[in-house]
Amino acid sequence: MLVSDFLTYFAIDGGGIRGYSSLLILKEIMKVIEDLEKQDDVAVDSSFHPETYVAPHNKRKNPSPGGESCRYLPCHYFDYVGGTSTGGLIAIMLGRLRMGIDQCLEEYESFGGEIFGHPRWFSIRGPLPSFKEKYNGKRLQRAVENVVENRSSPEQKAVGAGYFGSARELCKTYNIPIWQVARATTAAPTYFDPVPIQNNTFGDGGLGSNNPVQEIFWEVATMHGNNASVINLVVSIGTGQADSVKLHPSGPKKVISYFTATKALATESEQKHAAMGALIETTESSDAVHYQRFNLSSEQGLKNMKLDEWKIEGKRRLTKHGFKRREESTLDKIKRLTQNYCASDEVQEDIRKVARKLVDHRRARCSDQRKWELWATGIRYRCTVKRCDKAQKLRPSKADLKYHIEKIHPNSFRGKTDIEKRCVLEELIRKGTCPY
Ligand SMILES: [Zn+2]
Numbered sequence: 001m002l003v004s005d006f007l008t009y010f011a012i013d014g015g016g017i018r019g020y021s022s023l024l025i026l027k028e029i030m031k032v033i034e035d036l037e038k039q040d041d042v043a044v045d046s047s048f049h050p051e052t053y054v055a056p057h058n059k060r061k062n063p064s065p066g067g068e069s070c071r072y073l074p075c076h077y078f079d080y081v082g083g084t085s086t087g088g089l090i091a092i093m094l095g096r097l098r099m100g101i102d103q104c105l106e107e108y109e110s111f112g113g114e115i116f117g118h119p120r121w122f123s124i125r126g127p128l129p130s131f132k133e134k135y136n137g138k139r140l141q142r143a144v145e146n147v148v149e150n151r152s153s154p155e156q157k158a159v160g161a162g163y164f165g166s167a168r169e170l171c172k173t174y175n176i177p178i179w180q181v182a183r184a185t186t187a188a189p190t191y192f193d194p195v196p197i198q199n200n201t202f203g204d205g206g207l208g209s210n211n212p213v214q215e216i217f218w219e220v221a222t223m224h225g226n227n228a229s230v231i232n233l234v235v236s237i238g239t240g241q242a243d244s245v246k247l248h249p250s251g252p253k254k255v256i257s258y259f260t261a262t263k264a265l266a267t268e269s270e271q272k273h274a275a276m277g278a279l280i281e282t283t284e285s286s287d288a289v290h291y292q293r294f295n296l297s298s299e300q301g302l303k304n305m306k307l308d309e310w311k312i313e314g315k316r317r318l319t320k321h322g323f324k325r326r327e328e329s330t331l332d333k334i335k336r337l338t339q340n341y342c343a344s345d346e347v348q349e350d351i352r353k354v355a356r357k358l359v360d361h362r363r364a365r366c367s368d369q370r371k372w373e374l375w376a377t378g379i380r381y382r383c384t385v386k387r388c389d390k391a392q393k394l395r396p397s398k399a400d401l402k403y404h405i406e407k408i409h410p411n412s413f414r415g416k417t418d419i420e421k422r423c424v425l426e427e428l429i430r431k432g433t434c435p436y
Pocket of ligand 1: 384385388389392393
């Protein structure tokens, strides 16, 4: 099998605001990737190379300077991205919307204030008890819609950027607005309301599959003819361990575990990690698969942070003992703890190993220019001529679509002059170009 045919994916755990930590770990990986790319070849100025860099679309009113820099995109290195709950939101941003890591961090920071900064007063978890979930799903919906609005170009919107999966051949779920997918993945009991989608109610996002690494493994294998040996690299990122608790998969005790959600979810994630390790060991091609998990241990400090902690930086106040220390904001605290974690020699070594493999993966892919155009830009070409064979519709590049139309559908140009022929061809290419 060619190196370029192997597949890579990464999985992100659920963890509410602590998902910020997984993004920061991914940022460290992307930094090393950038260094290695430049070290290997000075001509590489972005992960689109040898395709030309396309600046991301950003309509945010006050974009942060970091939000603009995203010349190296995670979607160019990972074939699949999957996540649970807030990890699912991250997966949508990095995979579906093809955002850079800094842009994604910027959005996550505003999600934090937007959602966790506004709990319902009347809720199961609120100060005034009621049967409502703690957060308003509508608010989340608006936040996700804003991201799609700000990060999609007019051309992408014209072909349905706000929807998940546009072609039946490509995706299992199709024609579902992105916000619905986001709601489904974040619908954790007592936090967000459940959401109905196409006659199914999604409401148990976190408990049961907070670490989706195994589900994605099987999903990817299934999508590739039930062949797990195509998977070459698996990166799983957690949202911080907690001291373990006993989990109750059903019965009244399960309800209690919802209330100690932080610990329960973190424990379940670690069990999944151990199971994944065992699964890789027993897979036929175990020497070929590199499985790496990154996660802050419970001693490294996130264990006591609630899934929805949201503190803003405290004010400096003068007291009779002098200036009071400012209280650290939730995001600053996660940043400090994650940086400490990433700075250790062991983690640095793991990051380098993973980054090296990912850079080799991209370089092997881009040597096949015919396939790389699709990969680098995310643009898909489809033949829209009526009665075209279903298996032939998806074309790898613009040049290939042009060739295909001329060769297979000469009838489209019957009786046309050269100029008319060119117009018909241009129109068919325009119709068949789909930014995602
Ligand atoms: Zn065709």
